[in-house]
Amino acid sequence: MxxxxxxxxxxxxxxxxxxxxxxxxxxxxxxxxxxxxxxxxxxxxxxxxxxxxxxxxxxxxxxxxxxxxxxxxxxxxxxxxxxxxxxxxxTRGIDQLSVDPETRLARIGAGVRWAPVIVAAAEHGLAPITGSSTSVGAVGYSLGGGIGPLARQFGFTADWVRGFRVVTADGTVVTADGETNTDLFWALRGGKGGLGVVTEMLLELVSLRSLYGGSVFFEGDAIEPAFRAWIDWSADLPDEATTSVVLLNVPDMDGPPPPLRGRTVLSVRFAYPGDPVEGERLFAPIRDAAPVYLDFVAEMPATAVASIHNDPEEGGPTWIRGLMLDTFDQDAGDVILELAGPGSGAPFLAVELRQIGGATARDPEDGTSVGGRDSGYTLSLLAGDPSTFAEAAPARALAIAQALGGRVSAITNVNFAGDLADKAAFEKVWPPAVFERLRSAREQWDPERVFAFGPPDSSLNQPA
The missing domain is CATH 3.30.43.10 (Uridine Diphospho-n-acetylenolpyruvylglucosamine Reductase, domain 2)
Structure with missing residues (x-):
């Protein structure tokens, strides 16, 4: 009460x-x-x-x-x-935003969403390394790491953060960057919460005006061959290309685009921030894998990055479970098709796999606390029927995780972990050495535990 x-x-x-x-x-x-x-x-x-x-x-x-x-x-x-x-x-009211084209740095207030950052950067031929949805808050997303449509080429969004302004537990305002309060800077780039209130983030932008990307959709008998082609094709992609795939059971209701309503489809997403001719060549095997239902992959301005995943702008009741996977092969594909594919009776609106690796596997020279760098894929399971949230969705997600077995990574990035109240799950969102260092940082910056984060009985909340 x-x-x-x-x-x-x-x-x-x-x-x-x-x-x-x-x-x-x-x-x-x-x-x-x-x-x-x-x-x-x-x-x-x-x-x-x-x-x-x-x-x-x-x-x-x-x-x-x-x-x-x-x-x-x-x-x-x-x-x-x-x-x-x-x-x-x-913090949504702290909405200041400025871009310095000379230094390629954006100052982003705590309440700013990605969309205005993208627009402001584009005026100078620049772009942030953003997430798949541009309505998400830039700061909160980046504190957990951030895996977006350009992740394999550019890494986690946190890798591009160059500084923070932070209100600490005693009500003091400090700067944390590569030269000042470097331990706090390290912790905030991936540690997510429990360290202070970030009021401003300094983010380095990249030179990017356009890319070759978008999504194609397959339906009916084309779903399985397209999915299996994606598994083998993605494994051979260069680091400059980023891809994901999602099985969608689209409700027959207002909101989704009319061509998708009431259909089960497979969407393959692709982003290549290079020569569009080479991008088209790289993507050709997916177009050749099976009859394409809808094709939205083409050269696009960097400002259209959100159209690659086309995440909904309006939320609905959802239950989400996220995992990270070390590997994904055709045997793992069997598991997804059997337990979550068409005709499986799975309670999920969406089953998404993102291929990572490339730059996400490489920690920057100055170091971050981002968890999940050793994984090759992310797996997200999303249910939309509240009657399935208590039993059906968790049970099917558990069955999928058990069937995937040793492919499930020991570490899951905090942004994919879901509810952080479970102690065992929470303590697996960072490698043990990172977890211990985060505990020490929290002991230093919030010894009285003013900022609630994670389970109260987690060792992260205990003195180091």
Missing amino acids: GIELDTTAVARLREAVTGTIYTRGEEGLAAEVSCFNPAIRHDPDIVVAVATEGDVVEAVRFAREAGIPVRVQATGHGAEAPISGGMIIS
């Missing part, structure tokens, strides 16, 4: 901040902390919708004095479990 807040202290906080404060039961609270997945509803004691970095300082100091845990949310895309009690700092 939460705690009884000191009304006098809350009143002082309202006077001290320029943003808006909501306490439990007040109108506007639910809307401020709404999630992309509407099945998740937060119920905190207090929400501070900050407008400035100074607001964050005041909010953290209030929470520390009140003895309540602090969590942070911007766009709500990363919410995997309801938050009950404590404080949520909503």
Whole structure:
């Protein structure tokens, strides 16, 4: 049920901040902390919708004095479990953005989504290494690593972060970069949470105006041969090319494009930031694998990167389970087709495989805490029928993981881990040495555990 807040202290906080404060039961609270997945509803004691970095300082100091845990949310895309009690700092109002074309650096506020970053960078022939969805918050996404449509060529988004401004547990504003507070900088590039509130991120951009990419769709009898062709074809792609594949059971309802409604399809995605002639040549084996239902692969401006995955802009109730895989071969393909393919009775709207490797396997020279660099693929299972969330979806996901056996990676990147409340799963989102170093960093920067992150009984939350 939460705690009884000191009304006098809350009143002082309202006077001290320029943003808006909501306490439990007040109108506007639910809307401020709404999630992309509407099945998740937060119920905190207090929400501070900050407008400035100074607001964050005041909010953290209030929470520390009140003895309540602090969590942070911007766009709500990363919410995997309801938050009950404590404080949520909503950073969507910190929306400053600037691009320096000389240094190729973007300064990105904590609440900025990828879409405006892409537009601002494109004015100078530049592009961020972004995720598949441009409506996701840039900062929260990058704190976990970030695997996007150009990952094999350019690596994790975190690899391109050059600095942060952070409000620490004692309400102090610090800079963390390659020269100042380097331990905190390392931890924030992949450590995700529990270290402070990032108010600004400095991101290096790449020179990129166009690429050859998009997606093709197969249906009916073409699904299996196209999927099997993708398995062998992707294994031989150069690092400059990035691809993923997704089995979609598209509902017959408003929202999805009419040609896809009510259909089961396989979509192969592709991105090649090089010569379009070479990109077309590299992609030809997929077009030749089976009759193509829809073809949207072509040369495109870098600003159209979101069309490669075409993720929904509006959220719906979802259950998601993510894994990382060391390898994926035809035997693994048998597992997916049998347990999640057409006619399998699987409860999933989408079963997605992303090939990684290439630059994602190489940690930058200055080092990051990103987990999952040794994996070759990601596997995401998404269900959309709430009646399947408690039993059917988890059971089928477990069956798939068990059938894949030794291919399942020992480490799963934190952005793919889903609900972080499970201690055993949480402690496998970083390699052991990285986990220990993160624990030491948290002990240094948040010794009183002001910032709630992960299971309370995890060793990450215990003194080093």
